[in-house]
Amino acid sequence: MTPEQLSTAARSLRDAAASGHYISPLRETYPTLDANSAYEIQRINTEHRVAGGRRIVGRKIGLTARAVQAQLGVDQPDFGVLFDDMGYGDGEPVPMSALQQPKIEAEVAFVLGRDLAMPSPSQLDVMRAIDHVLPALEIVGSRIADWRIKFVDTVADNASSGAYVLGNTPRRLSDLDLRLCGMVMTRRGEPVSVGAGAACLGHPINAVVWLARTMASLGQPLRAGDLVLSGALGPMVPVAPGDVFETRIHGLGDIKAVFEAANSEEQA
Secondary structure, three states: HHHHHHHHHHHHHHHHHHHHOOOHHHHHHHOOOOOHHHHHHHHHHHHHHHHHOOOOEEEEEEOOOOOHHHHOOOOOOOOEEEEEEHHEOOOEOHHHOOOOOEEEEEEEEEEOOOOOOOOOHHHHHHHHHEEEEEEEEEOOOOHEEEEEEEOOHHHHHHHHHEEEEEEEOOOOHHOOOOOOEEEEEEOOOOEEEEHHHHHOOOOHHHHHHHHHHHHEEEEEEOOOOOOOEEEOOOOEEEEOOOEEEEEEOOOEEEEOOOOOOOOOOOOO
């Protein structure tokens, strides 16, 4: 793709987010779009947000479920950027106006206490760098109409990022068995998603190792203080105005996401 096409594609995603008028898949509009071009579009919009006053606070990992990778025809995850204005606290109302075609999924979040700037960080490097672990809910979103995405579409669209909710119960990695940690998500008391740590590349740490190596190879290593959302523990669930989701992740505790109703009244 030419620089002009990359710039136009990036702007179309920004316009879709601002207007709510979602666009056709980028792969259809730009048949030459490949993974490198998709990440370049993501980079353009990242720089645009930073120039507008947003701050990068970490990264998210997507496509960590083998079944989803097979569906999109890829054999590895992808990553997106987390900004300061995307985060909400446990139980804090999330405005629907900030979201685009939202869906929610439960994840394990990691906060780093050390830089991972060495070449090809090892699993041991990653485990040593983790300061604490938190329960999290990622609210994914898409600027592509009807979620008609393939790999290049979601990469360009910041890995279909939307928002996230962080829990308030930090845990030490050494106190957890994240491969076997069970997860149950309910919507107003009704179970809507179940899973476990093994659904995330076999173990959430595997996903963080992949991200650490990828970012180091790009010259953008993960740093102390970075937040990493490691990928879904179970199926994602569509979000509607007024929804309340409560999730329990064994060993990590409970977390709640509350979505404002269409009339913006907060829900209990």
